[in-house]
Amino acid sequence: MLSAGVSLDVSPLVKRCVFRSSARVATHHQVAGEFSDHDLQWCRGNVDTALFKTKVQQLQIFMLQYGAEVEIRPRPFGDFVLVHLSLAGTADIESDGRRVHLRPGAAAILAPRRNLHMRWQQGARQFILKVPQALLSGGGFSCQPVQQLSDMQGLQWQFLMQSLLHVTNLPSDNAAHSVWVDHLERNVALFLSSRPGTPAAPETLADTACGSDLQRLDKLESYMRSRLCAPIALEDLARAAGISVRSLTMLCQRRHAQSPMVLLRNMRLDAVNARLTAQPGAAVTDIAFEYGFGHLGRFSQYYAKRFGELPRHTSHTGAQMFVLPETDKSSRISAI
Numbered sequence: 012m013l014s015a016g017v018s019l020d021v022s023p024l025v026k027r028c029v030f031r032s033s034a035r036v037a038t039h040h041q042v043a044g045e046f047s048d049h050d051l052q053w054c055r056g057n058v059d060t061a062l063f064k065t066k067v068q069q070l071q072i073f074m075l076q077y078g079a080e081v082e083i084r085p086r087p088f089g090d091f092v093l094v095h096l097s098l099a100g101t102a103d104i105e106s107d108g109r110r111v112h113l114r115p116g117a118a119a120i121l122a123p124r125r126n127l128h129m130r131w132q133q134g135a136r137q138f139i140l141k142v143p144q145a146l147l148s149g150g151g152f153s154c155q156p157v158q159q160l161s162d163m164q165g166l167q168w169q170f171l172m173q174s175l176l177h178v179t180n181l182p183s184d185n186a187a188h189s190v191w192v193d194h195l196e197r198n199v200a201l202f203l204s205s206r207p208g209t210p211a212a213p214e215t216l217a218d219t220a221c222g223s224d225l226q227r228l229d230k231l232e233s234y235m236r237s238r239l240c241a242p243i244a245l246e247d248l249a250r251a252a253g254i255s256v257r258s259l260t261m262l263c264q265r266r267h268a269q270s271p272m273v274l275l276r277n278m279r280l281d282a283v284n285a286r287l288t289a290q291p292g293a294a295v296t297d298i299a300f301e302y303g304f305g306h307l308g309r310f311s312q313y314y315a316k317r318f319g320e321l322p323r324h325t326s327h328t329g330a331q332m333f334v335l336p337e338t339d340k341s342s343r344i345s346a347i
Contacts (some may be wrong), residue, residue: 017098017116019138019169023065023176024074030062035319036284038077045073046093046141049085050281054134058319065179068192070199071141072175074098080133082268085123092142092154093121094268096168100135104128106156108225118168119159120203126225127156128266131242140172146200154203171195196326224262229250231259235275239282240301245272279303280317287325295322 030041038060039051045064059078064071076099097113104111106123114133115117121127131137160168178192234251235243248271249259263271279302286298296307299322304310314322 017096017169018166019096019098019136019173021063021074021098021174021176023180024063024072024138027063027065028061029064030060032060033058033078034290042075045071047085047088049083050277052082052084052277053077053078053319054082054133062176065176067175067179068189068196069146070175070196072172072179073139073141074136075139076134076136077131078134080135081131083129085127085129086208087123087125087127089169090288091145092144092147094140094142094203095119095121096138096140096165096172098136098138099133102132102135102137103130104157108156109157111157111159116165116169117159118165119157120154120158122154123156126155126264138172140175140199142199142203144300146196147204167202171199175199196211224266227254227259227262228266231263231271232278235278239279240303241277242303248272248275276313277317280314283314283322284318284325287322291326293326295326 024161030038032038032041034338035051035053035058038058039049041060041062042051043049045062056079059076061074061076063074065071094114095104097115099115101115102113104113104119104121105126105128106121107125111117111119140276174195178195231248231252234248245256245259249256252262254262261269263269263274267274269277283298283302283304287293299307301312304313311321318325
């Protein structure tokens, strides 16, 4: 039963579950393969990931849940636009200084240019349409980095999505089906390109400050990623961001809910995880030392907390665990 505000019948999509897992690492790799590489932080609740997917022609339809409360920081994507419709629970989305709160039944268009940060409530479930930019390029599409649809637009969007879901259940072995699907996809592009968009609000001091914060975080993260194997002190991070140590600490707590050094440690843990996954059987100790983890006991604790397993388990099973089924190459985006 869907929450109030949602009239969408997703039963055609429920039949197409492509992934279900209670494993954090497997979840991250599967979702990254469908959308883009991202940092995924698990918060409260048990992991109960389920991913459903169907494809029309150019459009891809997903339904995704994590079970637990999560924070997601995807790399900005330029080849496609996402439209999120909240089916259950709530989601807070921030991109390039603009924020929206999605309650059940609310929808938003995501077209991030620099930064995207999402926090999904425990039990949240999102209906997601992935729209290639090629389908939108002829319609003069333009959008804020994140833009929430009005209530009326949200209802219209649900009606349009219901039509798409319905057509996925119809026989596809006749010419009429192809013509009808093409018509629906053009309607989606037309809706996104010609909606009565919300005009950009005049820039305020808060907007300016937010923009400055994002620029500092961009510099900070670039500095961290370029020196994952090098010794770095807190003062070095503050210098890279162009602010004092105290201001940097406050900024990271406000934006990431963690200290600068914990942010760096998590980036290094992600790098270790990527190496162990790509090189099964590699020496965990050598890779840990390479990325600056001198105390192996604490390293294992940090790793297990972030990925839900010990590093040696990733090393031994990485190659087998993350072999994904072959899909249409156009549906996979690397390094997001």
